Amino acid sequence: MTPKSPTKAPAETAPDTACAQPCSAQDGVPVEPVTLKSTLSRLGADLYGGLRGACFLRSGFERLDCTPLSLLLLVVADLVLNLLVSLLLVGRGGSFSLSSLPYFLFYLPLFLLFAVAARYLVHRPLAISGIAATLVAFSIPIEVCHGILEWLAQWRSFEWFSDYLAAPHYYRFFGWWIAASLVFLLRLDGPRGLGRRLRLALLFLVLVAVPLYYYQRADLWVSKEGGNESGELSLTDEVLTAQNRLLDEQLAALQPGRRGHSDLYFVGFAGDASQDVFLKELSVTRQLFDTRFGTEGRSVLLVNNPQSATALPFATVGNLERALVRVGEVMNRDEDVLFFYLSSHGSRDQELEVSNPPLELKQVTPELLRRLLRKAGIRYKVVVVSACFSGGFIQPLQDHDSLLITAADATHESFGCGFGENYTWFGEAFVGDALRSTYSFTEAFEKSRDTIRKWETEKDETPSNPQIWAGKDIWPILKRLQKELEQRGGK
Numbered sequence: 001m002t003p004k005s006p007t008k009a010p011a012e013t014a015p016d017t018a019c020a021q022p023c024s025a026q027d028g029v030p031v032e033p034v035t036l037k038s039t040l041s042r043l044g045a046d047l048y049g050g051l052r053g054a055c056f057l058r059s060g061f062e063r064l065d066c067t068p069l070s071l072l073l074l075v076v077a078d079l080v081l082n083l084l085v086s087l088l089l090v091g092r093g094g095s096f097s098l099s100s101l102p103y104f105l106f107y108l109p110l111f112l113l114f115a116v117a118a119r120y121l122v123h124r125p126l127a128i129s130g131i132a133a134t135l136v137a138f139s140i141p142i143e144v145c146h147g148i149l150e151w152l153a154q155w156r157s158f159e160w161f162s163d164y165l166a167a168p169h170y171y172r173f174f175g176w177w178i179a180a181s182l183v184f185l186l187r188l189d190g191p192r193g194l195g196r197r198l199r200l201a202l203l204f205l206v207l208v209a210v211p212l213y214y215y216q217r218a219d220l221w222v223s224k225e226g227g228n229e230s231g232e233l234s235l236t237d238e239v240l241t242a243q244n245r246l247l248d249e250q251l252a253a254l255q256p257g258r259r260g261h262s263d264l265y266f267v268g269f270a271g272d273a274s275q276d277v278f279l280k281e282l283s284v285t286r287q288l289f290d291t292r293f294g295t296e297g298r299s300v301l302l303v304n305n306p307q308s309a310t311a312l313p314f315a316t317v318g319n320l321e322r323a324l325v326r327v328g329e330v331m332n333r334d335e336d337v338l339f340f341y342l343s344s345h346g347s348r349d350q351e352l353e354v355s356n357p358p359l360e361l362k363q364v365t366p367e368l369l370r371r372l373l374r375k376a377g378i379r380y381k382v383v384v385v386s387a388c389f390s391g392g393f394i395q396p397l398q399d400h401d402s403l404l405i406t407a408a409d410a411t412h413e414s415f416g417c418g419f420g421e422n423y424t425w426f427g428e429a430f431v432g433d434a435l436r437s438t439y440s441f442t443e444a445f446e447k448s449r450d451t452i453r454k455w456e457t458e459k460d461e462t463p464s465n466p467q468i469w470a471g472k473d474i475w476p477i478l479k480r481l482q483k484e485l486e487q488r489g490g491k
Helices: 036-054 068-090 099-102 107-122 127-153 154-162 170-187 195-215 236-251 276-292 317-330 366-374 390-397 425-436 441-458 473-487
Strands: 094-096 221-223 265-272 299-305 337-343 381-386 402-406 469-470
Touching: 036 068, 036 170, 068 127, 068 221, 094 366, 107 127, 107 170, 107 195, 127 170, 170 195, 170 425, 236 299, 236 317, 265 276, 265 317, 276 299, 276 337, 276 425, 299 317, 317 337, 317 366, 366 381, 366 390, 381 390, 381 425, 390 402, 390 469, 402 473, 425 441, 441 469
Parallel strands: 265 299, 265 337, 337 381, 381 402
Antiparallel strands: 094 221, 402 469
């Protein structure tokens, strides 16, 4: 925002930043002609003011004399910066996600609604655009800071940053923005009296903070496996043709196990197409296993999501059966291990959601998985089920050759399957954190269980109680696999 009234600001007001150039005719001040130079100068002043506000300093926005043009420029700058930051994180292999645009801009009507209501408390003619522009400006440096830390977390030396970036810790950045915004509202020049300022702050919390807490915005540039351009699958000729070959290509590319070595195979299953978090979690998990655990050439990923319909085979019971049978054929059954990761919604009836409208798909149950694994002849296996009530999968799948891990017990929900998330909480703790520092699946589980307990305590959630069970014959195989992975250093 570019405040412009010559003014009655208090003496302690910070030097003009966002108020460096006049942008409205108020109190006899002439309107500055709109030129490209003045527009860019105004935007630069507003961005600097946003940085000061995010640092809890006086920003120049307190005068509430920002025009709708400044608000528009800040929204465009916010879009461009998010696109650039997410491009930096995802890389050129991603694509622009048109479906993310409504999620991204959801904040704008909230800001305007709050500004309309707040105008009656601040009594300033440009309060609507001024307040909305301020809230946008304060969010930009905070989002950029989060993006930079995400980028640094991709480097091995800074992996520990990842603990502070994903749910529920992402809300530390959201809390930062809330605090900066509240400080700004309490400093406003307009409202007189503590009671009016407090009403303004309460209005902000109710109309803006609470909705945004439950509706975090999405990034605009996403991996090709991570976007969702429509709410429902379109069964075009392109999709049908692609699906006829995608699974065949993955299965044909599977490499046989090497005698004398314990090779790891990966099968991922993202069952629910309604939310991108399952696809994102499985895509990152497969990438981690291919690069760190040596499953490249030995991994299969099945996904239900409209955006990936021409890139990845569907997560259906039929495709899962084919994938497991093929893995059972190429692996050395007395030496190799299958890491089988499923992520979706779960029910109290212990059914894993398999949904990809308009297709009508069979649900996954523990008994079904047991049958498929037996048919495939896969002996040694690690089965991970990331879903609510997933502990009900453990008893039916128990045998001497299995390690079983679930995100919750049979009677409790797990957390983190919201829109815009990259992981469920269990996926973030287990895959996003623990498995990046150890090759032991049991050690990773213990670490992730402690992390999840901490998050649930911080968020006052009912404990999900992640579960683990191991058969007696799987231990020597896992120890041998761990030793070989440590010797290879994840290569």
